[in-house]
Amino acid sequence: MPILAGNSLEIAGLDAGYGAVRVLQGVSLSVPAGQTVVLLGTNGNGKTTLMRSIMGQIRATAGRIRASIEGQERELVGLSPEQVVELGIVLVPEGRRLFPRLSVEQNLRLGAYRATARAALGENLALCYELFPRLAERRAQLVGSMSGGEQQMVALGRALMSAPRILLVDEPSVGLAPILVARTMEMIAEMKARLGLTVLMAEQNFHQAVRIADRGYVIVHGHIEFEGESAAALRDNDLVRQVYLGL
Numbered sequence: 475m476p477i478l479a480g481n482s483l484e485i486a487g488l489d490a491g492y493g494a495v496r497v498l499q500g501v502s503l504s505v506p507a508g509q510t511v512v513l514l515g516t517n518g519n520g521k522t523t524l525m526r527s528i529m530g531q532i533r534a535t536a537g538r539i540r541a542s543i544e545g546q547e548r549e550l551v552g553l554s555p556e557q558v559v560e561l562g563i564v565l566v567p568e569g570r571r572l573f574p575r576l577s578v579e580q581n582l583r584l585g586a587y588r589a590t591a592r593a594a595l596g597e598n599l600a601l602c603y604e605l606f607p608r609l610a611e612r613r614a615q616l617v618g619s620m621s622g623g624e625q626q627m628v629a630l631g632r633a634l635m636s637a638p639r640i641l642l643v644d645e646p647s648v649g650l651a652p653i654l655v656a657r658t659m660e661m662i663a664e665m666k667a668r669l670g671l672t673v674l675m676a677e678q679n680f681h682q683a684v685r686i687a688d689r690g691y692v693i694v695h696g697h698i699e700f701e702g703e704s705a706a707a708l709r710d711n712d713l714v715r716q717v718y719l720g721l
Protein backbone atom coordinates (compact mmCIF):
# COMPACT_ATOMS: atom_id res chain seq x y z
CA MET A 475 0.00 0.00 0.00
CA PRO A 476 1.42 3.43 -0.91
CA ILE A 477 2.29 5.95 1.76
CA LEU A 478 -0.34 8.67 1.53
CA ALA A 479 0.88 12.15 2.37
CA GLY A 480 -0.92 15.44 2.65
CA ASN A 481 -4.09 14.38 4.44
CA SER A 482 -5.01 16.83 7.18
CA LEU A 483 -7.91 18.34 9.13
CA GLU A 484 -8.50 21.93 10.13
CA ILE A 485 -11.38 22.74 12.47
CA ALA A 486 -12.32 26.37 13.15
CA GLY A 487 -14.92 27.93 15.45
CA LEU A 488 -17.00 24.76 15.68
CA ASP A 489 -20.26 24.73 17.65
CA ALA A 490 -22.24 21.51 17.98
CA GLY A 491 -24.55 19.80 20.44
CA TYR A 492 -27.79 17.95 20.94
CA GLY A 493 -30.99 19.96 20.44
CA ALA A 494 -30.81 22.97 22.73
CA VAL A 495 -27.71 21.61 24.50
CA ARG A 496 -24.64 23.27 23.06
CA VAL A 497 -21.67 21.05 23.83
CA LEU A 498 -18.85 22.31 21.59
CA GLN A 499 -18.25 26.05 21.76
CA GLY A 500 -15.92 27.59 19.24
CA VAL A 501 -13.59 24.60 18.96
CA SER A 502 -10.55 25.15 16.72
CA LEU A 503 -7.83 22.59 16.17
CA SER A 504 -5.42 21.34 13.53
CA VAL A 505 -4.44 17.83 12.65
CA PRO A 506 -1.45 18.28 10.32
CA ALA A 507 -0.63 15.71 7.67
CA GLY A 508 1.15 12.66 8.99
CA GLN A 509 0.86 13.62 12.64
CA THR A 510 -0.85 12.03 15.62
CA VAL A 511 -2.83 14.61 17.56
CA VAL A 512 -4.38 13.76 20.90
CA LEU A 513 -7.51 15.42 22.25
CA LEU A 514 -7.32 15.13 26.03
CA GLY A 515 -10.37 15.54 28.22
CA THR A 516 -12.10 13.83 31.12
CA ASN A 517 -15.64 12.38 30.85
CA GLY A 518 -18.36 14.53 29.39
CA ASN A 519 -16.20 17.37 28.05
CA GLY A 520 -17.10 16.87 24.41
CA LYS A 521 -14.52 14.52 22.88
CA THR A 522 -17.07 12.12 21.41
CA THR A 523 -19.24 15.02 20.26
CA LEU A 524 -16.28 16.39 18.31
CA MET A 525 -15.51 13.01 16.72
CA ARG A 526 -19.17 12.57 15.74
CA SER A 527 -19.29 16.10 14.31
CA ILE A 528 -16.29 15.39 12.08
CA MET A 529 -17.97 12.18 10.88
CA GLY A 530 -21.20 14.01 9.95
CA GLN A 531 -23.17 12.14 12.63
CA ILE A 532 -23.93 15.45 14.39
CA ARG A 533 -24.60 18.58 12.38
CA ALA A 534 -22.40 21.52 13.44
CA THR A 535 -24.37 24.71 14.06
CA ALA A 536 -21.41 27.03 13.39
CA GLY A 537 -17.83 26.83 12.20
CA ARG A 538 -16.08 24.72 9.64
CA ILE A 539 -14.26 21.42 9.31
CA ARG A 540 -11.86 21.42 6.37
CA ALA A 541 -10.23 18.23 5.23
CA SER A 542 -7.38 18.17 2.78
CA ILE A 543 -7.36 14.78 1.07
CA GLU A 544 -4.47 14.17 -1.29
CA GLY A 545 -4.26 17.86 -2.05
CA GLN A 546 -8.01 18.40 -2.47
CA GLU A 547 -9.79 20.69 -0.01
CA ARG A 548 -13.20 19.58 1.21
CA GLU A 549 -15.65 21.15 3.66
CA LEU A 550 -17.09 18.39 5.85
CA VAL A 551 -19.88 20.36 7.54
CA GLY A 552 -23.08 19.36 5.74
CA LEU A 553 -21.77 16.00 4.46
CA SER A 554 -23.49 12.77 5.48
CA PRO A 555 -21.54 10.11 7.43
CA GLU A 556 -21.38 8.02 4.22
CA GLN A 557 -19.83 10.92 2.30
CA VAL A 558 -17.25 11.51 5.04
CA VAL A 559 -16.28 7.83 5.07
CA GLU A 560 -16.09 7.86 1.28
CA LEU A 561 -13.38 10.53 1.56
CA GLY A 562 -11.30 8.13 3.66
CA ILE A 563 -12.05 9.59 7.09
CA VAL A 564 -12.77 6.68 9.39
CA LEU A 565 -13.76 6.51 13.07
CA VAL A 566 -12.94 3.76 15.56
CA PRO A 567 -15.79 4.53 17.98
CA GLU A 568 -15.65 4.45 21.76
CA GLY A 569 -16.74 0.99 22.92
CA ARG A 570 -15.62 -0.44 19.55
CA ARG A 571 -19.17 -1.35 18.35
CA LEU A 572 -18.24 -4.71 16.89
CA PHE A 573 -20.62 -7.52 15.99
CA PRO A 574 -20.04 -10.04 18.81
CA ARG A 575 -21.87 -12.93 17.09
CA LEU A 576 -19.81 -12.63 13.93
CA SER A 577 -16.28 -13.93 13.44
CA VAL A 578 -13.14 -11.81 13.33
CA GLU A 579 -12.98 -12.06 9.56
CA GLN A 580 -16.67 -11.23 9.12
CA ASN A 581 -16.20 -8.13 11.27
CA LEU A 582 -13.14 -7.12 9.28
CA ARG A 583 -14.90 -7.59 5.94
CA LEU A 584 -17.71 -5.31 7.13
CA GLY A 585 -15.16 -2.50 7.32
CA ALA A 586 -14.68 -2.58 3.55
CA TYR A 587 -17.93 -0.92 2.54
CA ARG A 588 -16.69 2.20 0.76
CA ALA A 589 -16.03 1.82 -2.95
CA THR A 590 -12.23 2.20 -2.81
CA ALA A 591 -12.06 -0.22 0.10
CA ARG A 592 -14.19 -2.86 -1.64
CA ALA A 593 -11.82 -2.83 -4.58
CA ALA A 594 -8.83 -3.44 -2.29
CA LEU A 595 -10.52 -5.91 0.10
CA GLY A 596 -8.14 -8.83 -0.44
CA GLU A 597 -5.03 -6.68 -0.27
CA ASN A 598 -6.18 -4.92 2.89
CA LEU A 599 -7.20 -8.17 4.58
CA ALA A 600 -3.70 -9.52 3.95
CA LEU A 601 -2.18 -6.30 5.32
CA CYS A 602 -4.44 -6.50 8.36
CA TYR A 603 -3.32 -10.06 9.12
CA GLU A 604 0.31 -9.11 8.59
CA LEU A 605 0.05 -6.15 10.96
CA PHE A 606 -2.04 -8.07 13.53
CA PRO A 607 -0.97 -11.76 13.31
CA ARG A 608 -3.21 -12.57 16.28
CA LEU A 609 -6.23 -11.78 14.10
CA ALA A 610 -5.03 -14.21 11.44
CA GLU A 611 -4.77 -16.96 14.08
CA ARG A 612 -8.24 -16.12 15.37
CA ARG A 613 -9.95 -15.31 12.10
CA ALA A 614 -12.82 -17.78 12.67
CA GLN A 615 -13.35 -16.94 16.36
CA LEU A 616 -16.53 -15.13 17.39
CA VAL A 617 -15.60 -11.61 18.42
CA GLY A 618 -17.84 -11.75 21.51
CA SER A 619 -15.55 -14.43 22.98
CA MET A 620 -12.37 -12.36 22.62
CA SER A 621 -10.58 -10.31 25.28
CA GLY A 622 -10.94 -6.54 25.38
CA GLY A 623 -7.46 -6.02 23.93
CA GLU A 624 -8.15 -8.43 21.08
CA GLN A 625 -11.45 -6.71 20.37
CA GLN A 626 -9.65 -3.38 20.17
CA MET A 627 -7.34 -5.01 17.61
CA VAL A 628 -10.39 -6.11 15.57
CA ALA A 629 -11.79 -2.56 15.75
CA LEU A 630 -8.50 -1.13 14.45
CA GLY A 631 -8.36 -3.84 11.78
CA ARG A 632 -11.91 -3.05 10.69
CA ALA A 633 -10.89 0.61 10.31
CA LEU A 634 -7.87 -0.48 8.25
CA MET A 635 -10.26 -2.39 5.97
CA SER A 636 -11.97 0.93 5.17
CA ALA A 637 -8.70 2.11 3.57
CA PRO A 638 -8.47 5.22 5.77
CA ARG A 639 -6.44 8.31 5.05
CA ILE A 640 -7.39 10.09 8.25
CA LEU A 641 -8.09 7.88 11.27
CA LEU A 642 -10.15 9.07 14.23
CA VAL A 643 -9.92 6.96 17.38
CA ASP A 644 -12.29 7.67 20.27
CA GLU A 645 -10.97 6.64 23.70
CA PRO A 646 -9.34 3.35 22.78
CA SER A 647 -8.25 2.81 26.41
CA VAL A 648 -11.79 2.44 27.78
CA GLY A 649 -12.25 -0.87 29.61
CA LEU A 650 -8.69 -2.08 29.03
CA ALA A 651 -6.09 -3.09 31.62
CA PRO A 652 -3.02 -0.77 31.66
CA ILE A 653 -0.79 -3.21 29.79
CA LEU A 654 -3.37 -3.52 27.03
CA VAL A 655 -3.73 0.25 26.82
CA ALA A 656 0.01 0.49 26.16
CA ARG A 657 -0.25 -2.26 23.54
CA THR A 658 -3.21 -0.51 21.89
CA MET A 659 -1.22 2.74 21.60
CA GLU A 660 1.60 0.77 19.95
CA MET A 661 -0.88 -0.78 17.51
CA ILE A 662 -2.21 2.65 16.55
CA ALA A 663 1.36 3.92 16.04
CA GLU A 664 2.24 0.86 13.92
CA MET A 665 -0.87 1.20 11.81
CA LYS A 666 -0.20 4.91 11.31
CA ALA A 667 3.40 4.29 10.24
CA ARG A 668 2.49 1.45 7.92
CA LEU A 669 -0.41 3.21 6.20
CA GLY A 670 1.02 6.74 6.33
CA LEU A 671 -2.03 7.92 8.26
CA THR A 672 -2.96 11.18 9.90
CA VAL A 673 -4.49 10.43 13.32
CA LEU A 674 -6.77 12.27 15.75
CA MET A 675 -7.24 10.37 19.01
CA ALA A 676 -9.49 11.33 21.93
CA GLU A 677 -8.21 10.06 25.27
CA GLN A 678 -8.33 10.67 28.97
CA ASN A 679 -5.32 8.49 29.70
CA PHE A 680 -2.69 11.23 29.50
CA HIS A 681 0.40 9.11 30.15
CA GLN A 682 -0.38 6.53 27.49
CA ALA A 683 -1.72 8.96 24.90
CA VAL A 684 1.24 11.33 24.92
CA ARG A 685 3.60 8.42 24.21
CA ILE A 686 2.43 8.37 20.60
CA ALA A 687 1.27 12.00 20.20
CA ASP A 688 3.09 14.65 18.18
CA ARG A 689 0.90 17.35 19.68
CA GLY A 690 -2.25 17.72 21.72
CA TYR A 691 -5.20 19.74 22.88
CA VAL A 692 -7.02 19.82 26.19
CA ILE A 693 -10.82 20.16 26.01
CA VAL A 694 -12.79 21.35 29.06
CA HIS A 695 -16.58 21.94 28.94
CA GLY A 696 -16.55 22.02 25.16
CA HIS A 697 -13.74 24.61 24.91
CA ILE A 698 -10.16 24.02 23.88
CA GLU A 699 -8.31 25.22 26.99
CA PHE A 700 -4.77 24.43 25.96
CA GLU A 701 -2.80 23.51 22.88
CA GLY A 702 0.57 21.79 23.24
CA GLU A 703 2.93 21.72 20.27
CA SER A 704 4.65 18.65 21.69
CA ALA A 705 4.16 15.98 24.34
CA ALA A 706 6.71 17.84 26.50
CA ALA A 707 4.72 21.09 26.24
CA LEU A 708 1.62 19.25 27.43
CA ARG A 709 3.49 17.69 30.34
CA ASP A 710 4.80 21.10 31.43
CA ASN A 711 1.41 22.84 31.37
CA ASP A 712 -0.13 23.63 34.78
CA LEU A 713 -3.70 22.70 33.77
CA VAL A 714 -2.58 19.35 32.38
CA ARG A 715 -0.42 18.69 35.45
CA GLN A 716 -3.32 19.41 37.80
CA VAL A 717 -6.06 17.57 35.94
CA TYR A 718 -4.20 14.61 34.43
CA LEU A 719 -1.08 14.15 36.42
CA GLY A 720 -2.41 15.09 39.89
CA LEU A 721 0.57 17.38 40.54
Ligand SMILES: Nc1ncnc2c1ncn2[C@@H]1O[C@H](COP(=O)(O)OP(=O)(O)OP(=O)(O)O)[C@@H](O)[C@H]1O
Pocket residue numbers: 492495497515516517518519520521522523524568645
Ligand atom coordinates in the same frame (compact mmCIF):
# COMPACT_ATOMS: atom_id res chain seq x y z
N1 LIG B 1 -27.25 12.14 22.68
C1 LIG B 1 -27.05 13.13 23.57
N2 LIG B 1 -28.06 13.94 23.94
C2 LIG B 1 -27.88 14.95 24.83
N3 LIG B 1 -26.69 15.23 25.42
C3 LIG B 1 -25.65 14.44 25.11
C4 LIG B 1 -25.76 13.35 24.18
N4 LIG B 1 -24.56 12.75 24.07
C5 LIG B 1 -23.73 13.45 24.87
N5 LIG B 1 -24.37 14.45 25.51
C6 LIG B 1 -23.80 15.41 26.46
O1 LIG B 1 -22.75 16.11 25.82
C7 LIG B 1 -21.67 16.35 26.71
C8 LIG B 1 -20.37 15.88 26.09
O2 LIG B 1 -20.42 14.47 25.91
P1 LIG B 1 -19.31 13.66 25.09
O3 LIG B 1 -19.79 12.24 25.00
O4 LIG B 1 -18.99 14.38 23.86
O5 LIG B 1 -18.07 13.76 26.07
P2 LIG B 1 -16.74 12.92 26.13
O6 LIG B 1 -15.67 13.92 26.44
O7 LIG B 1 -16.58 12.10 24.92
O8 LIG B 1 -16.94 12.03 27.38
P3 LIG B 1 -17.08 10.42 27.53
O9 LIG B 1 -15.71 9.96 27.74
O10 LIG B 1 -17.93 10.27 28.77
O11 LIG B 1 -17.74 9.91 26.29
C9 LIG B 1 -22.05 15.67 28.01
O12 LIG B 1 -22.55 16.65 28.91
C10 LIG B 1 -23.13 14.71 27.61
O13 LIG B 1 -24.03 14.49 28.67
